[in-house]
Amino acid sequence: MPPITDTRPALLLSMGSGIAERLLTDAHRDRLAALTRTDPHLVAYDLDSPGPAVAAALAEAEILLTCWGATPLTAEVLDRAPRLKAVVHAAGSIKHHITEACWERGITVTSAAAANALPVAEYTVAAILFAGKRVLRSAQQYAALRTDQPWVEESAGWGNYRRTVGIVGASRIGRRVLDLLRPFDLEVLLHDPYVTTPPPGVELVGLDELCARSSIVSVHAPQLPATYRMIGAAQLASMPDGATLVNTSRGSLVDEDALLPHLTSGRLHAVLDVTDPELPAADSPLYTLPNVLLTPHVAGSLGNELHRMADQALEEIARYGRGEPFLEEVRADDLTRSA
Ligand SMILES: NC(=O)C1=CN([C@@H]2O[C@H](COP(=O)(O)OP(=O)(O)OC[C@H]3O[C@@H](n4cnc5c(N)ncnc54)[C@H](O)[C@@H]3O)[C@@H](O)[C@H]2O)C=CC1
Numbered sequence: 001m002p003p004i005t006d007t008r009p010a011l012l013l014s015m016g017s018g019i020a021e022r023l024l025t026d027a028h029r030d031r032l033a034a035l036t037r038t039d040p041h042l043v044a045y046d047l048d049s050p051g052p053a054v055a056a057a058l059a060e061a062e063i064l065l066t067c068w069g070a071t072p073l074t075a076e077v078l079d080r081a082p083r084l085k086a087v088v089h090a091a092g093s094i095k096h097h098i099t100e101a102c103w104e105r106g107i108t109v110t111s112a113a114a115a116n117a118l119p120v121a122e123y124t125v126a127a128i129l130f131a132g133k134r135v136l137r138s139a140q141q142y143a144a145l146r147t148d149q150p151w152v153e154e155s156a157g158w159g160n161y162r163r164t165v166g167i168v169g170a171s172r173i174g175r176r177v178l179d180l181l182r183p184f185d186l187e188v189l190l191h192d193p194y195v196t197t198p199p200p201g202v203e204l205v206g207l208d209e210l211c212a213r214s215s216i217v218s219v220h221a222p223q224l225p226a227t228y229r230m231i232g233a234a235q236l237a238s239m240p241d242g243a244t245l246v247n248t249s250r251g252s253l254v255d256e257d258a259l260l261p262h263l264t265s266g267r268l269h270a271v272l273d274v275t276d277p278e279l280p281a282a283d284s285p286l287y288t289l290p291n292v293l294l295t296p297h298v299a300g301s302l303g304n305e306l307h308r309m310a311d312q313a314l315e316e317i318a319r320y321g322r323g324e325p326f327l328e329e330v331r332a333d334d335l336t337r338s339a
Pocket residue numbers: 092093113116117120168169170171172173174191192193194195220221222223224226227248249250273274297298299300301337338339
């Protein structure tokens with residue numbers, strides 16, 4: 001390998017087609033160009049069988065900036081990246097891209113999950129507050145009847161004052177939601193098997209108790225074997241009449257077969273940013289039920305929200321260049337309890 005005189009780290013971008021264009025503004029590219037010594041426009045879509053330009057960049061790269069659609073960093077790929085010291089994943093979950101081989105070779109890994117958490121938490125808090133106020137129902141009634149305040153007659157039990165909200169998972173997103181809910185007059189419950197001391201003002205309870213007591217249940221645990229359909233038939237049946245389930249995590253955490261009868265009967269309401277499978281069948285009642293708000297997995301990745309992840313990723317690259325530790329280092333053992 002030729003001697004390197006420029007001490008700025010060499011960088012390669014690895015991500016799916018079209019992602020770099022959404023993730024990085026021109027200002028981000030300019031900053032990357034200043035922080036590193038390689039072309040921030042060189043995006044490697046396939047590190048498994050790279051062409052000559054990408055193979056040469058991979059051989060030189062000290063940092064990989066990755067995002068959705070990046071090639072998994074297997075031992076075979078890493079064999080072609082002998083100078084690699086750090087992977088900066090400008091997204092949430094590293095599970096699909098980073099393998100144990102990275103840590104075995106002493107490569108440091110960081111992700112932008114913290115930056116990704118804020119927009120999801122914002123979506124969740126909006127959903128919780130709107131659910132309590134029955135905004136969807138009010139809007140539908142107004143549109144249908146076109147008369148002043150048609151819903152007032154039936155509004156007993158609506159509103160957010162002292163409503164009980166149950167948060168499942170003190171994950172990065174779950175903790176953000178807990179922070180953002182603090183100023184409101186809500187009773188907040190939390191279930192998380194890894195938490196022993198809840199944040200101030202939050203009551204730590206078991207999952208069954210949380211579901212039975214909460215008029216809004218919001219799910220923020222990662223997708224793991226242990227969380228598969230954790231919101232199952234028993235938990236859904238125990239939720240109070242008129243309660244709302246908010247799911248921004250992964251569809252697989254909720255037993256949707258068990259949920260559907262509660263929605264079609266109108267007993268429960270739901271705000272679902274994720275479903276299992278994503279993109280429900282065209283004839284799914286989830287699209288049309290008046291008590292369901294269904295969005296296409298956009299809570300954390302809409303438009304310019306991605307730039308928050310790019311900002312965090314570039315800050316980590318700057319820290320690397322200054323010889324400082326990453327702000328959000330991801331360790332190998334995080335994989336067993338993390339998204
Ligand atoms: N809708 C969207 O746009 C987005 C959704 N997500 C999803 O949101 C969820 C949370 O993501 P992050 O906050 O990054 O997760 P995270 O990786 O920070 O979550 C890890 C934490 O979850 C908690 N946890 C683990 N097992 C649990 C269990 N059985 N019950 C309750 N809590 C448990 C533990 O506190 C653990 O430390 C994930 O499912 C993720 O895929 C993430 C980003 C965007």
